Amino acid sequence: MARFTLLAAGSIALLGYSFSQDPRPAVEGALESPSPLRTLRHDAFRAGEKLTYVVHYGLVDAGEAVIELKESDQEIQGRRLLRAVGTGRSLGAFNWFYKVDDHYESYIDREGVFPWVFSRRVNEGGYKFTQDYKYLQHKRQVTTQKQQTHAVPAHVQDMISAFYYARTFDFSNARPGDTYVIDCFLDDEVWPLRMKFVGRETIKLRNGKYRCLKFQPIVQQGRIFKTNDDLNVWITDDGNKIPVLAQAKVLVGSIKMELSGHQGLAHPIALVK
Secondary structure, three states: HHHHHHHHOHHHHHHHHHHOOOOOOOOOOOOOOOOOOOOOOOOOOOOOOOEEEEEEOOEEEEEEEEEEEEEHHHHHHEEEEEEEEEEEOOOOOOHHHEEEEEEEEEEEEEOOOEEEEEEEEEEEEEEEEEEEEEEEEOOOEEOOOOEEEEEEEOOOOOOOHHHHOOOOOOOOOOOOOOEEEEEEOOEEEEEEEEEEEEEEEEEEEEEEEEEEEEEOOOOOOOEEEOOOOHOOOOOOOOOOOOEEEEEEEEEEEEEEEEEEEOOOOOOOOOOOO
C-alpha cells in the first residue's frame, strides 16, 4: 500500500512504473556530439497547480499524496525550468504499523517537458533510501548518486516528470485499444511505461461527477495483479488531463486513489453539474 500511495497520485505513467513489464537494457554507447533538445507545444498545466489525493485501503483512508508544480528561477543548458514536488504520507492508524513519509522533486524543462534533476527521499515502515539523478539530456545520459553514468533514450523521463509529459499527449482521436508508451529511468534501469486507452466514461466521486478518459496501465501479470483489468485509471476529459480516480485489485486487497482537492488548473475541470 505504501509504495502505491504516491504512485497513484502521480499519474498513469507512475502507476505503470511500479507494476510494468520488465525493464529494458540501457542504450549502448555515448553520443559523440550534443543531442538536439525538443520543444513541445502544450498547455495542460502551469506553475501553481496543486493536486491532492486520498488513498483508500479497503474502507480506510490510509494515505494522502500531493503533487505540486512551482516556478523555478534556475536554467540548465540555457533552458528554463519548472520545479515539481510530490509528497506521500500515511494517515491515522496506518502511522502506528507502517508510517510513510516520502518526498520527490523533479526539475523539468519548461519547453520540452523532460527532467534535468530528480531526487527521491523514501521513508516507509522504517525503510529509508535516497536517490539523486542528473539527467544529461543533451548527452542522453543519467548520472546517479552512485557516481555511475548510464546511456538512455532521448528525453527519458523520471517518475514525476512522466506525470506531466503524459498530459501533453493528444487523446482527442484515441480509440479503445490504443497504447501509449513513455520511457522512464528509475532504479538504474529504463522502464517502458505502457498505457492502454479503454474508452470514455462519466464517473461519480465524493465531490461530484467527472467526464473521464479511462486507461489501463499494462502490467506484469501474476506479480501483483492477475490481469490488466485489475488496475484502472480515469483522467479528466478536458484540457487538464489530470487523474481523478485509480482503482487496483491487488493480492492483499483493494486500493483506491481519489482526487480530493485541486487548485491552479490551466483549464476548467470536466465536472458534470
